[in-house]
Amino acid sequence: MSSAAARKPRPKYLSLRALLLEIRLPLPGWVSILHRVSGALLVFPFAAWLLFMLDASLKSEDGFAHVQHYLRLPLVKLGVLVFVWAYCHHFCAGIRFLLLDLNKGITLVQARRSSLIVLIVSIALTAWFGAKLW
Amino acid sequence: MVNRIVVGAHYGTRDWLAQRITAVVMAVYTLILLYVFVRNTPLSFGVWHELFTQGWMRVSTLLFAICLVWHAWVGVRDILMDYIKHDGLRLALQVCTLLLLAAYLSWSVQVLWG
Numbered sequence: 001m002s003s004a005a006a007r008k009p010r011p012k013y014l015s016l017r018a019l020l021l022e023i024r025l026p027l028p029g030w031v032s033i034l035h036r037v038s039g040a041l042l043v044f045p046f047a048a049w050l051l052f053m054l055d056a057s058l059k060s061e062d063g064f065a066h067v068q069h070y071l072r073l074p075l076v077k078l079g080v081l082v083f084v085w086a087y088c089h090h091f092c093a094g095i096r097f098l099l100l101d102l103n104k105g106i107t108l109v110q111a112r113r114s115s116l117i118v119l120i121v122s123i124a125l126t127a128w129f130g131a132k133l134w
Numbered sequence: 135m136v137n138r139i140v141v142g143a144h145y146g147t148r149d150w151l152a153q154r155i156t157a158v159v160m161a162v163y164t165l166i167l168l169y170v171f172v173r174n175t176p177l178s179f180g181v182w183h184e185l186f187t188q189g190w191m192r193v194s195t196l197l198f199a200i201c202l203v204w205h206a207w208v209g210v211r212d213i214l215m216d217y218i219k220h221d222g223l224r225l226a227l228q229v230c231t232l233l234l235l236a237a238y239l240s241w242s243v244q245v246l247w248g
Contacts, residue, residue: 036213043206043231047238055245057179058186064179091164094157101154 027115034119035093038086046083077133084129088122149208156201163198192246199242203235 012018025033053070056063070076096118099105105114174181185191210231218224 036209039206039209040213043210044234047202047206051238051241051245055241058183058245061179064182087164091161094161098154098157 026112027119028111031093031096031115031118034089035097038090038093041082041086042090046086049079049083080133081126081130085122085126088125089118092118092122152204153208156205159201160198160205163194163201166194186246195246196242199239203239207231207235 014023053067057067058064071080096105096114099114100111105111170185171177174185186195211228214224214227214231218227
């Protein structure tokens with residue numbers, strides 16, 4: 001055992017410090033973990049929140065006006081923005097995963113480029129929507 | 135006798151395939167809804183309400199809700215299997231997830247046909 005890798009202390013346990021500062025994810029790794037985070041956020045709380053608003057907005061003209069007014073509150077707008085990002089990211093990353101399943105763009109260079117595209121497009125869409133919202 | 139090999143591959147194939155099919159259905163619905171929104175801005179109560187009284191909208195929205203619940207179940211179960219090591223806690227969280235998703239589905243039916 002003379003290689004450099006063999007001399008590193010093993011096993012290496014994951015600490016919070018390691019998770020936050022030491023482990024560097026490659027871009028496809030970021031797309032993947034954010035796909036999880038955004039998916040979890042969409043299940044809860046966003047699905048419940050949207051159902052609540054859909055329910056209120058369809059019940060009566062009053063309810064519809066209420067939701068419209070509610071959506072003008074700054075904190076609510078911020079929530080909507082987080083939702084839009086989560087949806088856009090989950091959508092774009094999902095399409096990328098479907099293409100990877102079809103063996104499209106599986107070389108390292110292509111996979112890195114497509115993950116960068118996913119991150120940029122979802123943030124750009126969120127920014128565009130945010131600009132319309134304010 | 136249960137004719138089943140307990141080791142081997144393919145046990146996740148159905149979930150894997152379901153995850154992808156439901157994703158495509160939801161993506162198509164998203165684009166349709168986006169088109170409806172863009173065509174009808176600013177949205178009035180009349181247009182909004184009228185849209186959701188139409189049969190095709192109700193059915194496709196329910197289809198979306200079913201896909202969402204199924205997709206979310208596979209996804210959340212994967213997350214729980216990856217991060218929650220304690221069996222009892224994982225089972226409890228999975229049951230909570232199922233109940234939440236069942237509640238979403240019945241709420242959607244109520245909103246659409248209530």
